[in-house]
Amino acid sequence: xxxxxxxxxxLMIPTLVGIMAINFVIIQFAPGGPVExxxxxxxxxxxxxxxxxxxxxxxxxxxxxxxxxxxxxxxxTSKYRGAQGLDPEFIKELEAQFGFDKPPFERFLIxxxxxxxxxxxxxxxxxxxxxxLIAEKLPVSISLGLWMTLxxxxxxxxxxxxxxxSDGSRxxxxxxxxxxxxxxxxxxxxxxxxxxLFAGGSFLDIFPxxxxxxxxxxxxxxxxxxxxxxxxxxxxxxAMVLSAFATTTLLTKNSFLDEIRKxxxxxxxxxxLTERQVLYGHVFRNAMLIVVAGFPGAFISSFFAGSLLIExxxxxxxxxxxxxxxxxxxxxxxxxxxxxIFSLMGLLVNLISDLTYTWxxxxxxxxxxxx
Numbered sequence: 001x002x003x004x005x006x007x008x009x010x011l012m013i014p015t016l017v018g019i020m021a022i023n024f025v026i027i028q029f030a031p032g033g034p035v036e037x038x039x040x041x042x043x044x045x046x047x048x049x050x051x052x053x054x055x056x057x058x059x060x061x062x063x064x065x066x067x068x069x070x071x072x073x074x075x076x077t078s079k080y081r082g083a084q085g086l087d088p089e090f091i092k093e094l095e096a097q098f099g100f101d102k103p104p105f106e107r108f109l110i111x112x113x114x115x116x117x118x119x120x121x122x123x124x125x126x127x128x129x130x131x132x133l134i135a136e137k138l139p140v141s142i143s144l145g146l147w148m149t150l151x152x153x154x155x156x157x158x159x160x161x162x163x164x165x166s167d168g169s170r171x172x173x174x175x176x177x178x179x180x181x182x183x184x185x186x187x188x189x190x191x192x193x194x195x196x197l198f199a200g201g202s203f204l205d206i207f208p209x210x211x212x213x214x215x216x217x218x219x220x221x222x223x224x225x226x227x228x229x230x231x232x233x234x235x236x237x238x239a240m241v242l243s244a245f246a247t248t249t250l251l252t253k254n255s256f257l258d259e260i261r262k263x264x265x266x267x268x269x270x271x272x273l274t275e276r277q278v279l280y281g282h283v284f285r286n287a288m289l290i291v292v293a294g295f296p297g298a299f300i301s302s303f304f305a306g307s308l309l310i311e312x313x314x315x316x317x318x319x320x321x322x323x324x325x326x327x328x329x330x331x332x333x334x335x336x337x338x339x340x341i342f343s344l345m346g347l348l349v350n351l352i353s354d355l356t357y358t359w360x361x362x363x364x365x366x367x368x369x370x371x
Contacts, residue, residue, distance in 0.1 A: 012347045019343045034098045034124045034330045120337040130337045140318030152244040160252025183246035188309035191239035210315040236314045255287040293356040
């Protein structure tokens with residue numbers, strides 16, 4: 001097992017390099033960039049994704065002020081759209097500030113070397129280190145991802161077992177219909193419906209619409225803090241978890257159906273074991289292999305699946321919103337840093353998922369397989 005883990009860890013290196021290289025090349029051909037955005041700010045044509053971004057870092061603001069007061073007398077020909085009338089030296093300073101004074105390949109190598117040492121630098125347009133920026137947004141995404149995954153598993157696994165045991169019954173049919181309908185409803189549309197019904201839209205005004213906690217959270221007692229936390233999470237979690245039941249429930253049902261029909265189950269029944277002993281003493285461990293082993297991956301994927309719209313609708317400042325704002329505002333430092341971190345997390349989680357298989361069922365041996 002140690003050799004298998006080592007091979008998988010070593011394979012992560014070229015995989016990460018490939019992911020970063022592909023996205024780096026795509027960015028080179030994408031229109032616009034941080035330099036163009038600064039120029040657009042100078043000309044008054046810039047439109048930020050959110051009002052929070054428009055207040056950029058201190059160095060950038062100072063450069064903007066200097067440039068607006070010291071334009072060149074003659075128009076210049078520049079590779080940047082809208083740069084006519086700006087001092088060429090100022091454009092060079094901007095390129096150096098964002099690292100664009102170096103060839104693309106050299107910039108890519110520097111980025112890989114910095115990321116290998118977990119040095120992610122600072123945001124282009126926010127006066128904050130990227131790792132601190134991610135840590136600032138992480139509580140929201142962890143809250144949504146963790147609770148959505150746990151609620152989904154707590155409900156879906158017992159429901160899937162019940163559906164497998166009563167396969168073809170009225171309960172199985174109508175619950176399947178409810179699950180399919182819930183899966184078909186987009187989470188953001190259901191979120192809007194919840195706001196209309198329960199957050200002061202047109203009917204009741206029970207739940208808050210902004211933030212993860214109330215403004216007076218620090219002054220609350222611990223029980224009140226817990227209640228306040230879940231009070232704010234109630235509507236976003238309901239909107240996100242609605243479609244999460246379908247996959248786990250049907251996967252659990254099908255896994256149990258496959259195991260129930262196997263020979264060893266018939267043998268266990270013939271020995272006089274009760275249906276509950278057969279189900280939870282023999283079938284459960286084998287049937288839950290694929291479901292439980294997929295938990296780490298489901299938890300990580302819940303950070304990205306549909307969280308952007310939910311975070312936007314409920315004004316939750318998490319990683320989904322951060323990634324969207326960074327792309328729109330051409331904050332490539334944040335884009336590539338988050339891409340690297342999440343890609344690394346995804347690769348590690350895949351390895352953990354494979355190791356979970358061996359923990360649940362020791363008969364699985366990855367040492368005899370090619371990576």
